[in-house]
Amino acid sequence: MHQYVVADVFTSTPLEGNPVAVFTDAAGIPAERMQRIARELNLSETVFVLPARGSGDVRVRIFTPVNELPFAGHPTMGAAIVLGATRSGNTLVLETGVGDVPFEFKRDGQVIASARMRQPIPTWTPYEHAELLLSGIGVTTSIPPVTAYRNGPRHVYVGLDSIAELSTVEPDLRVLAKLPDMAAICFAGEGRQWRIRMFSPAYGVAEDAATGSAAGPLAIHLGRHGLCPFGTRIEIKQGVEIGRPSVMYATAWGVGDTVEAVEVAGSAVVVARGELYA
Known part of the structure; x- marks a missing residue:
């Protein structure tokens, strides 16, 4: 059994924005199964959170229904806000396929009101x-x-x-x-x-x-x-x-x-x- 969260991203209004599924503890799920899960959920992207390998806080893998992406914006934003809500502090670093992506949170009490990500330079x-x-x-x-x-x-x-x-x-x-x-x-x-x-x-x-x-x-x-x-x-x-x-x-x-x-x-x-x- 694997738990996941669905967040609507780039909105503060439920059922607007872009939904993403975030598996907050995906250790032990092989890549082939991740792809099948993403196809099953059929959202534009699904994120799997794994233990960090480098200097980041966690590592993420991102799958569309048909392929894996080394980086994507709304899945990383959604994953960061979901994870940030369970942690203290106002920063979080996600390891992605294109390197570390740092986030900074703006909180309203215990709620994360918004987040900023420093993206890779294309x-x-x-x-x-x-x-x-x-x-x-x-x-x-x-x-x-x-x-x-x-x-x-x-x-x-x-x-x-x-x-x-x-x-x-x-x-x-x-x-x-x-x-x-x-x-x-x-x-x-x-x-x-x-x-x-x-x-x-x-x-x-x-x-x-x-x-x-x-x-x-x-x-x-x-x-x-x-x-x-x-x-x-x-x-x-x-x-x-x-x-x-x-x-x-x-x-x-x-x-x-x-x-x-x-x-x-x-x-x-x-x-x-x-x-x-x-």
Whole structure:
């Protein structure tokens, strides 16, 4: 029997945001079984918490219904807040497949009101299948150019003219499924206010409610292309079109193509606890 917690992440309202299942003591569960459990629960990600191997407090493994991810945003945020609620102190370090990810908590009494994570700094390149991607999304251009960022998962950014245009996107998932190892991140907005939608048949997710690992690179992308100055804390809304509104906050520090740090913040709320007998 294995106990788990379900938390809605990047929201403080139950049944909104992006749900994640967190197995708080997964020692002894083999990787093959973790993948089958993630497929059984069929959430966008499931997190398995293990004893630390290095300098972190715990180690985590993250599975979508179809594969393992070395890092993802909403699963690590959810796991950190779930674990932080059972511990004292305002910091926690999770060991992930891309290295240690530190968290800092803001508490309201004993309740964790929000958390900030220092994300891995991604690498980026022009996307090699931009034309096919745009056809699958149903648009002809992207401003700025289509760019792929990798901080574990690979996010490919397509900028649209307006939030109204973003909300009407109806991607052809059959086309996007031909693009391996990527999530399409469509975004629009201005100033400090931005909206994104994420489509990723390759990761087993038709549309995601909150993609925390894409929030940090978006802040970098905006800074690199002069759409929002580095050092600005932006608000990113996601999941509106699928009835799971989420709010993320991201800040990137740097100059030009030199990025010094990237941080993502948000909240989470526990909505269920369960026991798995398999």
